[in-house]
Amino acid sequence: MSSGLLTMSAYAATIGVNPSTVSRAVERGSLPVVVLSDGRRMIDRQAADAARRQNSNIKNGHGGRPDRAERRRSTWRAKSATGFDPAILAALHVMRGRWPTLIRKAMAVLGAAEIDQARAVLSLSEMVAYLAALVHEERNRAGVWDWRKVVEDEPKMSWTDPATIEFVERWGEAADGTGVTWTSDEGGIEGGSELAQEFLDAGLAAKP
Known part of the structure; x- marks a missing residue:
């Protein structure tokens, strides 16, 4: 040979x-x-x-060893450009871009009134936002400090019920993009601060 x-x-x-x-x-x-x-x-x-x-x-x-090393290098390059691990970013695209519509449809199928559909969408939006903020690495090579710049936008939704419209205008995302005020203080949601802490704890559980 x-x-x-x-x-x-x-x-x-x-x-x-x-x-x-x-x-x-x-x-x-x-x-x-x-x-x-x-x-x-x-x-x-x-x-x-x-x-x-x-x-x-x-x-x-x-x-193989070179295989793993190459995947680590590829993951690092991708993460350094967005602040997210590629797999996490892909999941967040789905969670933020598609799940709000899906949760609204699911609530409707389950017989929920429109205002309850809006409540579910709002809650989901906040949970995803907490998760995204906590797993995002702000110190990235591209200088992307705001995770929302790289994650798919939430879908715009139309509501017809006057009570739902009022609810969304009051508790939906604020003009400055900060979202709902999850506090129990004056002007906030009753029991909101405790829930916000649970959102935070859940997000921390996924933090690398």
Whole structure:
């Protein structure tokens, strides 16, 4: 056997990834193989290394040390640009951009009056805001200090019931974007401060 030819397992060990990562790359055609006369498929180290430099699939594979290191670097680059881990940011996009509409529809299906739908939307909005603020890393390379600049906007909703409209105008997001006043002080929501503390505790549980 030529000294330049390795089994898939040996090549995987050489570059520090799982054998399954190499075999998947071979099946995808990302890594070239040399088929011997007895049918065995071998890896030409020099050709495979060249292919890896041109194709990132194998370094982004599963389980190997270079794989994990590359994912950490990719995550750091993404987080440094927004202040969020990419997976958390994707979840927040859904929670802030789609869940308000879904919770309103769910409440309607359950028979809730429009004002109760608005209450549910408001509560959900606050919980997501607390969570987003707590898991956001303000010290990021891009200088994004306001998490709302990178998370999808909440959907605009129309209400028809006069009592609901009054409720939303009073307790909905303020003109300065600070949201509802969750306090028990004058002008706040009765029992709001205790609930705000629970929102905070829940958010802290998810903080890295």
